[in-house]
Each structure stands twice: as C-alpha cells, then as structure tokens.
Amino acid sequence: xxxxxxxxxxxxxxxxxxxxxxxxxxxxxxxxxxxxxxxxxxxxxxxxxxxxxxxxxxxxxxxxxxxxxxxxxxxxxxxxxxxxxxxxxxxxxxxxxxxxxxxxxxxxxxxxxxxxxxxxxxxxxxxxxxxxxxxxxxxxxxxxxxxxxxxxxxxxxxxxxxxxxxxxxxxxxxxxxxxxxxxxxxxxxxxxxxxxxxxxxxxxxxxxxxxxxxxxxxxxxxxxxxxxxx
Amino acid sequence: xxxxxxxxxxxxxxxxxxxxxxxxxxxxxxxxxxxxxxxxxxxxxxxxxxxxxxxxxxxxxxxxxxxxxxxxxxxxxxxxxxxxxxxxxxxxxxxxxxxxxxxxxxxxxxxxxxxxxxxxxxxxxxxxxxxxxxxxxxxxxxxxxxxxxxxxxxxxxxxxxxxxxxxxxxxxxxxxxxxxxxxxxxxxxxxxxxxxxxxxxxxxxxxxxxxxxxxxxxxxxxxxxxxxxx
DNA sequence: CGCTCGGTTGATGCACATCAAAGGCTGTGG
DNA sequence: CCACAGCCTTTGATGTGCATCAACCGAGCG
Numbered sequence: 033x034x035x036x037x038x039x040x041x042x043x044x045x046x047x048x049x050x051x052x053x054x055x056x057x058x059x060x061x062x063x064x065x066x067x068x069x070x071x072x073x074x075x076x077x078x079x080x081x082x083x084x085x086x087x088x089x090x091x092x093x094x095x096x097x098x099x100x101x102x103x104x105x106x107x108x109x110x111x112x113x114x115x116x117x118x119x120x121x122x123x124x125x126x127x128x129x130x131x132x133x134x135x136x137x138x139x140x141x142x143x144x145x146x147x148x149x150x151x152x153x154x155x156x157x158x159x160x161x162x163x164x165x166x167x168x169x170x171x172x173x174x175x176x177x178x179x180x181x182x183x184x185x186x187x188x189x190x191x192x193x194x195x196x197x198x199x200x201x202x203x204x205x206x207x208x209x210x211x212x213x214x215x216x217x218x219x220x221x222x223x224x225x226x227x228x229x230x231x232x233x234x235x236x237x238x239x240x241x242x243x244x245x246x247x248x249x250x251x252x253x254x255x256x257x258x259x260x261x262x
Numbered sequence: 263x264x265x266x267x268x269x270x271x272x273x274x275x276x277x278x279x280x281x282x283x284x285x286x287x288x289x290x291x292x293x294x295x296x297x298x299x300x301x302x303x304x305x306x307x308x309x310x311x312x313x314x315x316x317x318x319x320x321x322x323x324x325x326x327x328x329x330x331x332x333x334x335x336x337x338x339x340x341x342x343x344x345x346x347x348x349x350x351x352x353x354x355x356x357x358x359x360x361x362x363x364x365x366x367x368x369x370x371x372x373x374x375x376x377x378x379x380x381x382x383x384x385x386x387x388x389x390x391x392x393x394x395x396x397x398x399x400x401x402x403x404x405x406x407x408x409x410x411x412x413x414x415x416x417x418x419x420x421x422x423x424x425x426x427x428x429x430x431x432x433x434x435x436x437x438x439x440x441x442x443x444x445x446x447x448x449x450x451x452x453x454x455x456x457x458x459x460x461x462x463x464x465x466x467x468x469x470x471x472x473x474x475x476x477x478x479x480x481x482x483x484x485x486x487x488x489x490x491x492x
Numbered sequence: 493c494g495c496t497c498g499g500t501t502g503a504t505g506c507a508c509a510t511c512a513a514a515g516g517c518t519g520t521g522g
Numbered sequence: 523c524c525a526c527a528g529c530c531t532t533t534g535a536t537g538t539g540c541a542t543c544a545a546c547c548g549a550g551c552g
Binding site (some may be wrong): 310413416452453455456 | 507508
Binding site (some may be wrong): 136181213214223225228229232245 | 508
C-alpha cells in the first residue's frame, strides 16, 4: 500500500501520535487502509455495525445523526488529526451512532476494530490522548449548548470562530473546511434561510467573504463583538 | 474517617468500581474525604483551579455554566456513581469549566488530583471505564442536540425519559433526583413559564404527578408517544 | 438542454419568550 | 408569634425571532 505508507509519514504531525516512531505507527495501524472519498461520500452510516474506526488524514467529514423529525443534525466536523468512532470500539458489538459524510475530497485511514482492542488500549498514553480528543468534542458540544438561548447571529458567529480556532491565526482567516449555509444550519438547528439572512448581512458589511464553499472571515473582531453583546 | 470508610463500602455497587477489592479502593481514594452538601451548596465554581475530582455517592449535583447572557445553563445532572471533573485532571493546571451545585442533600467523595495522576491513570481498566462515562455524557449531549428543532414538549419528554432511564424501571417511575421547573428550563434552554405550561398540561392529563420536587411519571407510554410524533 | 445544487429574497404565521401579577411554602429574625 | 424575604409555581396578555412557504437566479454537469 503506497497510500498507507505515505499517510504514516503524516501521522507524526498530529498531536495524537506525536513522539511515536514509524515502527510503532505501523504496528498500531497494521491492516488499515487509506480511504479516499469525494464530496458527499459516506464512510459509514448511523446504525451500521462498527467494525472499524479511523483517523482523518486530509479534508473534513461531517458527523450527522437523523433527528426525530427526519432531517439530519450535524454533531461534529472532523478535521485532520481527529479520530472517528474510536470511542465505541470498546463495546462488544458496537454500532455507529452517527453517519460520517465527506466534505469535498478527503482521506481517511480506516483501521480494524481488533487493532484498537489488542494494540491501542495496551498503550496507556494513547488512551489518555484519545480521552483528551473525546473531551474536546464534549467541550465543543457544551459550548454550543451554552448558546441555545442566544439569538441566531451569535450562534453563527460562535460556530465560525470555533472552526477558525482550529487554524493557527497565521494561516489567514479561512475556515479549514468547505461549508455550505445548509450545513451551518444543520449544525445549529436553524433553517437555511435564516442563516443566509445573517451571513449575507455580514457579507454586505464586509465581515466575511465567501468564494465557492470557502468562507473567509475578514473581520474576526466584529464577530467577537457580536458574541459579547448581551 | 468514619464516613469515608462507610462510603468505600458503597463504591463497589457502582459500575466504575465493580470488581475492585476494598484495598484497591482504599489505595485509589487515599487522602479523599466525604463532603456532605445541602440544597444549593456548591462543590466548586466554574473558573476555580481544579485541585480535586470526585465521585457522587448519594443524591445529585447539577453541573452548570454561565451562558453569554448571564443566566446559567445546566450541562449535566450527576447522580450516584458519576465521576466529576476527572476528565480535566490530566491537564497540568486544570480549571473547572463548570460549577457543581447540590440538589437536595447529597454526598460527594472528594479526591486529590495527585491520586488521579499517580494512581488512577496507572490502571488501564479504570481509564477505560472513565472514558466510557465520558462517552455516556457526550451521548446525552448529542441526544439533546438532536432535539434542538423539536417543539418544547418533545424536549421536556426526552429529558424526563432520559433521567428515568437511569433507574431500573422496576423502582417505579420516580425521577432519581429532585427537579424544579426552572432547572428543567435551564437544562433545555427554555423559559420557566413555557416548561410549566407543558408540564401542568400533562399533570391534568394524568401523565405525570409532582409532590414537592419529586416528579413521578405515571404514563411513560404517553410521553414516548409524544416523542414519536413527527 | 434540462438537471440538481447552492444561494437569495419576500410574505406570512406561529411557538415561545417576555412581562406582569399573584398565591403557596419555608425558613429566618425580631 | 408574626412579619418578611426568597423560592417555586401558576396564569394571562403581549410581542417577536425565526420557521415556513414560495419563488427565482446562477453555476456546474451529464
């Protein structure tokens, strides 16, 4: 597997694996393979038996759940370095609680469940790092929950700033993933139209700028200001 | 410490510690002490440096965060067997991200951070169990997020059923913790008045019954029915 | 060329927040 | 023992943010 070998070289750069030797990585990921996905491809679907977990190498995936009303709700945006479905690998017959859908072209390192049980859990340091990723995810959910009563423009601002924080600010103010208004709406539990009304207003003000699905935040200070209005 | 010794006897009954011997528990909890709290006492406050974590022994605690608008949002209800603040113990100088407030009379086993770093993390099995608790908490948050677009009566029904599920159904249909309408509202991001309107309607229908802060669900089937209406 | 997908705009209506007022219950202090 | 304050609950009147519905446009694509 050429792609796999190439991917192993990238893994060092993720905090999850920092300090691991190439041999250790090969051992942990043995039997894994690189999955290349295009826009809207599914890695797996909510309800499927979970026979593998994985690491996002490149691009992004949205993790969705069908709501009681039928529409999808986006639970999380997974970007490079994020583990996916690792948290449920400990269960005897795990089921994916969410669907993973590719946003644009992306790459995913898919690893058999067995590796997790027999190799990953044997490394206490690794478990703690995964716990830390899990905790980050919970913190994001809590941050969002804190905004439930806030007006929509604050919710959108919070989401954009949260995604922006994954970049070092140096890389410019581009969001690290292609994002449609619908996806923002699905993540916030709002309607597309309302999100558009908020964001096209900001476009006119020059706070943000979008080319295709790439969103650039030109005036983060203004968005932060919006967050602070009580 | 008499209270501590007594508490150690109870710890076996929690899944977190099932299978541990008394000696192991003493080792893990050495230096800990039992904190007895009354209604609305605070264990700690959001923003404080986190020098200890703990386990809920009896009663319940609500974990809150101040929202951007000043009001509190309830992130989680912790009931016996739940660990509190364990997830942040790995950080060098952790800060409590939330406040913990007693609901009625409760008991909490407070354990120094050092124990976590030097003893708890040395037991892979224990880390995995804590990860499982963390995952449960995230799942609850996700379940709630899935209801953001649902009408208020569905949200309330979902919350009540979720809390009820912590009991075996045999123990009757009493919620395992004293709960005011305000707390339900703060947990759902709704207003007290709206929650009251939903619940007093159910009281009239005979679906639920409340004596003091104890809520009894008489017709869980009806609440589940409400959840299913799309 | 028709198709789907993403974005946009306007009109209408409703679920829920907000505001206001009041009664019960508990604890506390004079 | 009463007065008072704080908390919880309740009910009604009023207002509004946002969902919903409907329509249209441009771009990419087989």
